[in-house]
Amino acid sequence: MNRINIIGSGLAGLSAALTLAENGMSCRLISPMPSERAQSVMAEGGINAALDTMGENDSAEQHFEDTMKGGVFLADPNAVWGLCSDAPAIVNRLCDLGAALRMQGSSPVLRNFGGQKKKRTAYAKSSTGKILMTALIDAVRKYEVSGLVERYANHRLEELIIESSQCRGVKIKNIRNGDIIPLTGAVLLAVGGMNSLFPGLTTGTVINTGDVTAEAFFKGAELYNLEFIQYHPTTVSVPEKRCLISEAARGEGGRLFVMRNGEPWYFMEDKYPEYGNLSPRDVVSREIELVKKESGCGNSVYLDMTKLDSNVWKNKLSDLRDECIELLGKDPAAEPIEVSPGIHYFMGGIGVDEKHRTNIKGLYAAGECACQYHGANRLGGNSMLGAVYGGRIAALTAMEENRQEQQPEEKTDIIKGDGCPVMTESSISAEAAGILKDSLGIFRSEEKLTKALAELSALYENESDPVMKKRLLLGRAVLLSASERRESRGAHTRTDYPDRNDREFRKTTVALYKDGNVVVSMRDIPVKRGQADEISDRDKEKKV
Amino acid sequence: MKYLIEIKRRRSEKDEPYFQTFEYETELESATAAAALAELNRRKPLRDINGAECERIVWECSCMQKKCGACAMVINGRPQLACAAVLNEQKGSKIKIEPLSKFPVIADLYVDRSIMFEALRQIGAWLDEEKRAGDKNNELLYEASRCLQCGCCLEVCPNFYSGGDFSGMAALVPVSRLLEELDGKQSRSLRKQYGKHIYNGCGKSLACRNICPAGIDIEKLMVNSNSVMLWKHLFKK
Ligand SMILES: Cc1cc2nc3c(=O)[nH]c(=O)nc-3n(C[C@H](O)[C@H](O)[C@H](O)COP(=O)(O)OP(=O)(O)OC[C@H]3O[C@@H](n4cnc5c(N)ncnc54)[C@H](O)[C@@H]3O)c2cc1C
Ligand code: SF4
Ligand code: SF4
Ligand code: FES
Numbered sequence: 091m092n093r094i095n096i097i098g099s100g101l102a103g104l105s106a107a108l109t110l111a112e113n114g115m116s117c118r119l120i121s122p123m124p125s126e127r128a129q130s131v132m133a134e135g136g137i138n139a140a141l142d143t144m145g146e147n148d149s150a151e152q153h154f155e156d157t158m159k160g161g162v163f164l165a166d167p168n169a170v171w172g173l174c175s176d177a178p179a180i181v182n183r184l185c186d187l188g189a190a191l192r193m194q195g196s197s198p199v200l201r202n203f204g205g206q207k208k209k210r211t212a213y214a215k216s217s218t219g220k221i222l223m224t225a226l227i228d229a230v231r232k233y234e235v236s237g238l239v240e241r242y243a244n245h246r247l248e249e250l251i252i253e254s255s256q257c258r259g260v261k262i263k264n265i266r267n268g269d270i271i272p273l274t275g276a277v278l279l280a281v282g283g284m285n286s287l288f289p290g291l292t293t294g295t296v297i298n299t300g301d302v303t304a305e306a307f308f309k310g311a312e313l314y315n316l317e318f319i320q321y322h323p324t325t326v327s328v329p330e331k332r333c334l335i336s337e338a339a340r341g342e343g344g345r346l347f348v349m350r351n352g353e354p355w356y357f358m359e360d361k362y363p364e365y366g367n368l369s370p371r372d373v374v375s376r377e378i379e380l381v382k383k384e385s386g387c388g389n390s391v392y393l394d395m396t397k398l399d400s401n402v403w404k405n406k407l408s409d410l411r412d413e414c415i416e417l418l419g420k421d422p423a424a425e426p427i428e429v430s431p432g433i434h435y436f437m438g439g440i441g442v443d444e445k446h447r448t449n450i451k452g453l454y455a456a457g458e459c460a461c462q463y464h465g466a467n468r469l470g471g472n473s474m475l476g477a478v479y480g481g482r483i484a485a486l487t488a489m490e491e492n493r494q495e496q497q498p499e500e501k502t503d504i505i506k507g508d509g510c511p512v513m514t515e516s517s518i519s520a521e522a523a524g525i526l527k528d529s530l531g532i533f534r535s536e537e538k539l540t541k542a543l544a545e546l547s548a549l550y551e552n553e554s555d556p557v558m559k560k561r562l563l564l565g566r567a568v569l570l571s572a573s574e575r576r577e578s579r580g581a582h583t584r585t586d587y588p589d590r591n592d593r594e595f596r597k598t599t600v601a602l603y604k605d606g607n608v609v610v611s612m613r614d615i616p617v618k619r620g621q622a623d624e625i626s627d628r629d630k631e632k633k634v
Numbered sequence: 635m636k637y638l639i640e641i642k643r644r645r646s647e648k649d650e651p652y653f654q655t656f657e658y659e660t661e662l663e664s665a666t667a668a669a670a671l672a673e674l675n676r677r678k679p680l681r682d683i684n685g686a687e688c689e690r691i692v693w694e695c696s697c698m699q700k701k702c703g704a705c706a707m708v709i710n711g712r713p714q715l716a717c718a719a720v721l722n723e724q725k726g727s728k729i730k731i732e733p734l735s736k737f738p739v740i741a742d743l744y745v746d747r748s749i750m751f752e753a754l755r756q757i758g759a760w761l762d763e764e765k766r767a768g769d770k771n772n773e774l775l776y777e778a779s780r781c782l783q784c785g786c787c788l789e790v791c792p793n794f795y796s797g798g799d800f801s802g803m804a805a806l807v808p809v810s811r812l813l814e815e816l817d818g819k820q821s822r823s824l825r826k827q828y829g830k831h832i833y834n835g836c837g838k839s840l841a842c843r844n845i846c847p848a849g850i851d852i853e854k855l856m857v858n859s860n861s862v863m864l865w866k867h868l869f870k871k
Contacts, residue, residue, distance in 0.1 A: 123694070124751060126783045127702040186764035188815050190775035196768050214776055220701070224779040224808070232760040243748070266740050295696040329662055329669035331698050412849075416718075417664070417699075509646065511692050511741045 098280035100128035102457025104226040105481030111233035133219025134336035136211035138471035139177035148208040160205040161465020167618035189225035202341040205370035211471040257452035268507020279455040283436040289517035293334040304560035314461035315438035317572035323374035325432030332432030349388040372467040375431040392426035446484035456480035466580020539573040567601040642732040668717035693743035703782030713789035753801035778811035787842040800835025810859040
């Protein structure tokens with residue numbers, strides 16, 4: 091039997107498993123913890139689709155334009171068009187699976203989100219991820235019982251089996267007893283972001299280490315656009331991590347200000363009258379750092395939600411309010427909350443084409459671990475959409491390419507572990523983390539990146555633990571990608587190259603591990619089918 | 635602030651449990667039990683208060699923000715999420731941490747909660763046909779979608795034990811979404827399973843009510859599901 095091995099059981103993994111099962115194809119769904127613990131359950135503000143239920147004349151075309159523009163024209167336009175034109179069907183399907191999104195009659199209510207002028211974000215208070223995950227977990231459970239989906243809920247990927255540039259399977263490890271199980275068949279990676287490189291600085295989970303991405307890189311997979319790391323403008327520091335204050339806070343009327351000469355200055359509204367507080371995240375994060383340095387301004391930026399209507403608190407943001415009270419001991423309805431940017435999303439990752447194929451045959455990737463749809467900066471609400479849609483496309487491609495394929499016989503000779511639970515450090519060392527933190531902040535420069543690269547390479551040479559070594563290798567790839575992009579675009583701001591340079595850099599950054607070296611090159615972005623591209627894009631940009 | 639963290643440890647289910655105490659100092663007022671465990675595990679080497687070198691503490695965590703249920707354990711006698719257990723809100727500066735007791739221990743604070751997931755499979759917790767959630771009962775469906783599968787409610791439930799027929803509140807909550815949405819044949823079979831695995835075993839004392847770290851309105855879901863099972867289904871079309 092041709093079974094697809096899905097690694098990761100968040101939105102992307104579940105969506106892939108459901109797609110395969112509904113098409114009668116069996117799969118394994120492998121993750122170190124059950125789906126209930128995946129980062130996807132943390133997603134708050136919502137999922138985008140031009141459903142146009144709010145009477146604003148929204149359309150897939152406008153969703154496409156906002157996504158391309160938000161990503162500063164680095165995403166593959168054909169893939170983005172697929173995403174945006176399918177989005178209404180995707181969200182409708184989630185509703186049909188019984189997802190308890192906020193509804194009016196039988197259509198989802200939509201809210202405003204950053205970088206989009208139309209209301210386009212379907213939501214369930216600020217627990218949208220949890221509500222979508224519940225619906226998908228239940229839907230997949232049916233196939234777990236029928237046998238089409240085989241769950242390995244306490245296993246992690248240990249090794250990709252690649253023979254003559256083709257992925258033949260995986261070795262997975264039972265984290266409860268150390269057993270190693272080899273599995274044959276095509277592999278679909280849905281393992282989330284690379285949080286282990288930035289301990290304590292991300293809003294996500296410690297389970298998403300990026301180890302699988304590092305292993306894929308080590309085995310020859312191309313990684314794209316690694317330098318684009320999203321700093322979410324409104325996060326707060328809590329023990330061991332950054333905690334997100336959802337963009338929904340601003341979508342529902344929250345305003346950012348800094349104290350200037352004793353008065354609150356609503357700088358986003360002043361500087362960016364068009365999108366104001368709901369400008370794309372890269373813009374807001376950069377401005378937060380910049381205004382703190384302006385004359386007369388204090389060193390703290392606040393999110394003011396005190397003027398929100400009591401109905402908004404009750405019906406739309408009650409959970410966000412509870413969370414602030416619990417985590418910060420502050421009621422956002424009564425006082426402004428001090429916020430600062432924190433690492434929230436990795437636009438870059440495992441390189442895939444429009445059909446979610448990597449450069450290695452039989453290896454697919456989807457969700458946050460893959461680089462697709464978001465270009466240089468992701469719009470809020472597009473990531474869950476990208477995960478569900480991408481998981482589906484990857485599964486359809488894997489199915490198409492592997493249904494007929496003659497596979498080597500499954501041999502499941504398990505290598506016995508020592509019976510003890512597997513304990514791995516959740517992140518790189520404090521020293522390595524310090525190097526990445528200092529060089530990969532919101533503002534970057536050649537000087538810092540070059541120094542960081544040398545320091546990290548030295549740590550790499552001295553590292554003996556294979557998992558840690560691969561993480562450092564991944565870190566080197568991020569640094570080199572950031573150093574090679576000598577322009578400023580989206581989430582990548584270079585103090586030494588402050589301008590956008592389309593001629594040289596409206597390209598995908600491709601990192602490859604070859605003959606023991608990390609090599610980075612720039613590759614052309616596909617042209618939108620049936621459209622003369624570039625010029626029209628730049629015209630659109632000018633109008634903004 | 636200085637805390638003494640006493641942890642119940644064992645290498646595996648077969649080994650005898652024992653307690654080990656660690657000193658943990660922090661300036662953070664909001665430091666949680668999870669932050670303490672994470673910090674202890676970063677120590678190289680990790681030593682207890684007697685200076686003896688110890689193995690790293692085995693425990694589960696993921697979101698560190700009370701959204702995933704991974705870190706449920708018994709802290710000062712109360713089942714709760716370690717990442718929500720603020721140390722200076724506990725009684726005294728001595729903190730006792732034990733694994734949930736209703737599940738087999740894998741090691742230290744890491745327990746095997748697979749029976750919870752197995753229960754949902756056994757009950758048949760899914761929608762056979764597509765069923766759109768409307769606005770009518772949105773709040774109830776939302777509430778029923780929030781269960782973390784953490785197991786805290788099972789810890790305090792006098793009627794739940796591993797291997798028994800009764801699946802407890804951790805099954806009731808997700809199943810109540812489906813009971814509310816379904817009609818027809820699947821509703822009949824789900825009602826039957828609900829009776830067998832949930833309704834019949836539950837003493838309805840609501841000992842589990844104030845334990846849920848997600849703050850789910852358990853009583854409302856229970857009342858609704860019980861009435862769907864007993865009579866409300868007659869009025870559904
Ligand atoms: C606080 C927060 C709020 C957010 N809000 C929004 C929002 O409002 N809208 C939006 O669109 N996006 C939002 N996002 C982003 C979005 O949640 C994620 O990008 C998306 O859920 C990713 O889904 P995924 O399936 O790719 O990965 P995940 O859900 O992260 O799943 C990864 C899976 O891989 C598994 N895994 C990890 N390592 C291994 C390994 N070594 N071996 C095997 N399995 C492994 C994990 O256990 C997990 O099952 C938010 C993110 C955060 C952190
Ligand atoms: S009401 Fe009582 S018997 Fe029923 S689940 Fe709660 S604690 Fe257990
Ligand atoms: S009902 Fe509450 S306590 Fe019980 S498993 Fe669900 S989230 Fe945990
Ligand atoms: S780590 Fe997720 S609930 Fe504590």
